Amino acid sequence: MKTAQTAQTDAAQVRAGVRTGAGIRTKVKAKRMPREVRERQMLDAAVEIFARRGYAAASMDEIAELAGASKPLVYLYLNSKEDLFSACIRRESEALVTAVRSGIDPEASPDGRLWSGLLGFFAHTAAHPDAWAVLHCQARTHGEPFASAVCAMRQEIVDVVTQLIAATAREAACAVEPDGREITGLAHALVGAAESLAAWANTSGDAAPSEKETAATLMNLVWAGLGNLMNGRCWSATRP
Amino acid sequence: MKTAQTAQTDAAQVRAGVRTGAGIRTKVKAKRMPREVRERQMLDAAVEIFARRGYAAASMDEIAELAGASKPLVYLYLNSKEDLFSACIRRESEALVTAVRSGIDPEASPDGRLWSGLLGFFAHTAAHPDAWAVLHCQARTHGEPFASAVCAMRQEIVDVVTQLIAATAREAACAVEPDGREITGLAHALVGAAESLAAWANTSGDAAPSEKETAATLMNLVWAGLGNLMNGRCWSATRP
Amino acid sequence: MKTAQTAQTDAAQVRAGVRTGAGIRTKVKAKRMPREVRERQMLDAAVEIFARRGYAAASMDEIAELAGASKPLVYLYLNSKEDLFSACIRRESEALVTAVRSGIDPEASPDGRLWSGLLGFFAHTAAHPDAWAVLHCQARTHGEPFASAVCAMRQEIVDVVTQLIAATAREAACAVEPDGREITGLAHALVGAAESLAAWANTSGDAAPSEKETAATLMNLVWAGLGNLMNGRCWSATRP
Amino acid sequence: MKTAQTAQTDAAQVRAGVRTGAGIRTKVKAKRMPREVRERQMLDAAVEIFARRGYAAASMDEIAELAGASKPLVYLYLNSKEDLFSACIRRESEALVTAVRSGIDPEASPDGRLWSGLLGFFAHTAAHPDAWAVLHCQARTHGEPFASAVCAMRQEIVDVVTQLIAATAREAACAVEPDGREITGLAHALVGAAESLAAWANTSGDAAPSEKETAATLMNLVWAGLGNLMNGRCWSATRP
DNA sequence: CATGAATGAGTGTTCATTCAT
DNA sequence: CATGAATGAACACTCATTCAT
Known part of the structure; x- marks a missing residue:
């Protein structure tokens, strides 16, 4: 039966340590997983x-190997090196913007909102250094x-900050x-x-x-x- | 007369616009120039x-073409892609540090010195965006x-800024x-x-x-x- | 029918004579053959x-073309020009030593053994002049x-000859x-x-x-x- | 005055030791020598x-440097790498044939003539190992x-030997x-x-x-x- | 003739990509 | 879908060769 087979296959999942250059990650070699999952693994590896x-200098061979997939499959799912790179950028851009947006507490004071936005930004980039790089x-x-x-992603963040500053100005009923x-x-x-x-x-x-600390440094500065x-x-x- | 013609042809050295990929710059095709000049052109192109x-992804072919020289000449003068890259970094690092240093008026007040340093940094990076990239x-x-x-170059600039801030602190007889x-x-x-x-x-x-204006914006901010x-x-x- | 046509085309794999420089050999252009076979063809060509x-002066391009394969495939299988050369030497050394060894009839008399060894050496180098070159x-x-x-290969052959001569000496109960x-x-x-x-x-x-006849001439001489x-x-x- | 100048230049002749790879030879950098001499130096170096x-793998740069001449001069005198190589072969072939021929004492006995020819050959190749290589x-x-x-040079030597053997046969009034x-x-x-x-x-x-010793080994053998x-x-x- | 600037043509090598099985 | 055979197109780098000064 299919269920039993799948269960068996899952149980016998080959777990092999891979070392690619200075690589440390563990490659999971599992056959027949849904496309969504495979694609995520590929993007992670990429x-x-x-x-x-x-x-x-990145080689598709290395990416495919780290993703635990065959090279033709990578091409089937992601078309080309360029498209793969684009997909990485899109996914990581969205993740970062989401992290910043969702870090902001709309109930907080103006400086609190800026602070929490910065905190979200720094936390995300620290947690995903490769993505940030x-x-x-x-x-x-x-x-x-x-x-x-x-650039578009950056603009989104700039917009968020712009709105934050504008709101601050409004709330402070500032003179100018x-x-x-x-x-x-x-x-x-x-x-x-x-x-x-x-x-x-x-x-x-x-x-x-x-x-x-990083966020505080910046808040202190600005x-x-x-x-x-x-x-x-x-x-x-x-004295100009 | 043949002599005159030749002279004229020599005088009217071919100046041809070249487009290499998205290239925009104008290449000057002049033969037989002193090594110093050619080397500078090569670094510019690189x-x-x-x-x-x-x-x-940069190709030595493209660099050589943009420099208006042949590839072997690039290798003769600069040895290898690595060495060429190093030479670029060295030259541009020194130029940037010099720009920042010489922008600072040592007679000015602390904020004036920071202002003028920023202005120097700024003007240089704006004028040489490729170098900064x-x-x-x-x-x-x-x-x-x-x-x-x-890293060494960055440290030099950080040192300059550090000294500026330290001087500020001293003059302000600051508490901490x-x-x-x-x-x-x-x-x-x-x-x-x-x-x-x-x-x-x-x-x-x-x-x-x-x-x-840009520099002023930054001064205002920090x-x-x-x-x-x-x-x-x-x-x-x-409210954290 | 399309199927039939395709089958026919497949069956009538293109066999084209190629002339590379002064090349004379006939290249068999057959796609998708097992690695072992391709590798042998590459060594032959090399x-x-x-x-x-x-x-x-040998160019990998020419070798690849004569082998009926593309250059990347040659590198995939044999790594580098040096490794390819090494592989040639190894293969041909072994072949030559084997030819000499297996040509010798161990039951024969001393001169018969030398004769048959020479004949083996001779036949092999005559049949594979490129290998010998x-x-x-x-x-x-x-x-x-x-x-x-x-040097190792040569030593093996010298060893064979040495043993032959030594055996001769023993059987002849030679004085010196x-x-x-x-x-x-x-x-x-x-x-x-x-x-x-x-x-x-x-x-x-x-x-x-x-x-x-050639071998006899040599035996007569020595x-x-x-x-x-x-x-x-x-x-x-x-009279010196 | 020109004479004085030249004298001065001659006196100040640059004598520089050169190390080219494992090179040991000493390059004599002397200006203005007769073409014949220069050409010999070039052939020696080549x-x-x-x-x-x-x-x-030999580079014209290295040859020119070892010859103590400029590269353009090498081309002026010897046209091309191929011609240079041909000239080397011609000169060394003639020298070797001459050495063998002039080594033979026409008054000697048959075996003495062979012996002296061999001696000439081995002496020359030992004295000029590069030429022989x-x-x-x-x-x-x-x-x-x-x-x-x-091949032509070799044929000349073969001819010499052939005549030697034929003469031997005649003198020996051999049966067959x-x-x-x-x-x-x-x-x-x-x-x-x-x-x-x-x-x-x-x-x-x-x-x-x-x-x-080498010549004796061969004489003993044949x-x-x-x-x-x-x-x-x-x-x-x-027992064939 | 030496000097040195200059290059066309080629080398070994790599990699993204495809396709049959 | 994995496997592995296969390649076009490029890249860094070198060298024999030329020519103006």
Whole structure:
């Protein structure tokens, strides 16, 4: 009977340790699993390899092996190396944006909302360093289709931050309504700072700061400035 | 007369626009130039191609063509792809550090010095986006020799910023001596914010803010926070 | 019917004669053959090209084409030019040693054994002139790994000859035990003479002597001298 | 004044030790020498490099450097790598044939003439191992023009030996007039044996036998057989 | 004639991708 | 669907050769 067979096959699942270069992950060699699952495994493997080797140096052989699938199957499901890379970027972009969005507590105070958004960002990038490496370092340097996908994701985050800052301004009934353009600039600066900190934290090895520390560093750096700006107080270059 | 004709032909050295893939630059096809000049052209071309395609995907053929030289000549002068990449990193690192250092007016006040340093960094990265892409995105993801070279450069800039902040702290007779690790984090955040702003400014088309405006945005965002930090005042998450 | 047509086409696999440079061999272009067979074809082609052009001048392209396969397949199976050359040497060495060994009738008299050994050596080198060219001319002039492999093979043959001569000496109850170094020299002389005769026979066209005649010529030339040496009788330069 | 200048230049002749790979020779860098001398230096260098690296792997740069001349001059005098190689073969072939011919004492007895011819051959190949390596190993494996040049040289030597054997037969008033074809075969065998012994002696390093020893080995091997043949006594395969 | 800038043509090697079984 | 045979197209790198100065 099919059920019994499947059960048996499941029980006898081959679990083999694989070492690919400095690879540590364990490859699960199981036959006949639903496409959805297989595809996820392929994307997992691809993200890992792309992060480790870079887009161009990553080999489809290695990805297929790490995914525990045959190369023709990878092509059947994901068409080409480019499409595979695109799929990685799409999945990881969405995951990151979701993590940031869902980290924000809409009931919190303005600074609390910014804080929780940052915390979501840093927690996600710390938990998925390969994904972050792909998005931050690989995707932007390998041709238009990839770069613009990442750009769109970035824009989404910038929008979130922009709305956060605008809301802050409104709630503070601030003296000077800052213009939209300046707010967008501030959002870009904030996101850039966060990205840079995330990359730094991920590559700091053992001495990496916790997500809370990283987020606090950034809040310390910018919150006072944001508050000043909301009240029309500017730093002025006394001696340009 | 033949002599005159030849002279004329020589004088009217062929200047042909070339399009290599998405290439836009104009290649100057001039034969027999001193090694120094050719080498600079090669580095220029290499930086551009490395930025556009990434280290691994960049082809020596394309670099040579863009440099207006043949591949063997590139190898004669620069030995190998690795060496060429190293040479790019070295040259661009030094240029960037020099730009930042020489932008700082040592007579200025602490905030003025930070302002002018940012402005220098900013102006340079905006003027040489390819160089910055190579340093920031490529060099760190392609093996030790490159990564450490970039790391050294980054450290120099962080040092500059660190000294700036430290000087600020001293002049402010600040209550709390900030620790080195936190300063490094702040420097990374600053650099990331600056980079992001630069990219945003570069892609804003007509409405692009001037470098001074961009730098002012960043100063507004961070100067107050830096001041607070120097005095031991932190933002605290009231509702974590 | 389409099925029938396809079947026919499959059955009538394209057999095309190819001329590569001065190539004469007929290449069999058959797709999808077992690895073992393809590998043998590759080695055949490699031996031919290495013999014709020399190790350094032989191109993997030409070898692949003559083998009726693509270059990547050659690399998949044989890894590199060096490994391919090694494989050739190994295969041909073993074949030659086997030919010599299996040609010797252990029941025969000493001279009969030498005769049959020569005949075996001779027949093999005449039948596989490319293989002999690779072993004799190429392998020794291209670096240690190759040289020592050929050296080992040569030693095996010298050993065979040595044992033959030693047996002769024993049976003849010879007066003087010849030293090993001299025997090695004699073996080299014999091999050189045999090789030279083989080449001469090969290029004599219609008037070419049979292998047996050639072998007889050599036996006539050396047997008496060998017998003398075994008995301590030397030719002496009466007038140096 | 020109004379003074030249004198000065001559006095300041650069004498630089060069190390090319395992190279040991000392390069004499002298300007303005007669073409004949320069050409000889070039051929010397070429023979050395061709022997050390093989024809294909030898680089014109290295040859020019070892010859102490500029590359364009090498091309001016010798046209191309092929022509240079041909010139080497021609010069060394002639030298070898001359050495063999002039070594033979026409007054000597038959065996004395053979002996002295062999001695000349072995002495020359031992004194010029690079030349012999080029003739024996390189020239025959790099295409028709070279192979046939060497073949012609070889034929000259075979002719010399053939005449020697024929003269021997005549002088011995031998019982059976051996036919010309058999004598030619014997000559080929002899020459091949000598070649093989020369190569062996040259590659034996420190333990290399002297020329007299080598020649004696060969005489011991063949003289008795030759004598027998001249008298119609053949070895016969008792048990073929 | 030396110097050194310059290159066309080719080398060994790799990899994404396909297809028959 | 896994297996493995098969390849087109490219890539880094080298070298004999030329020519202006």
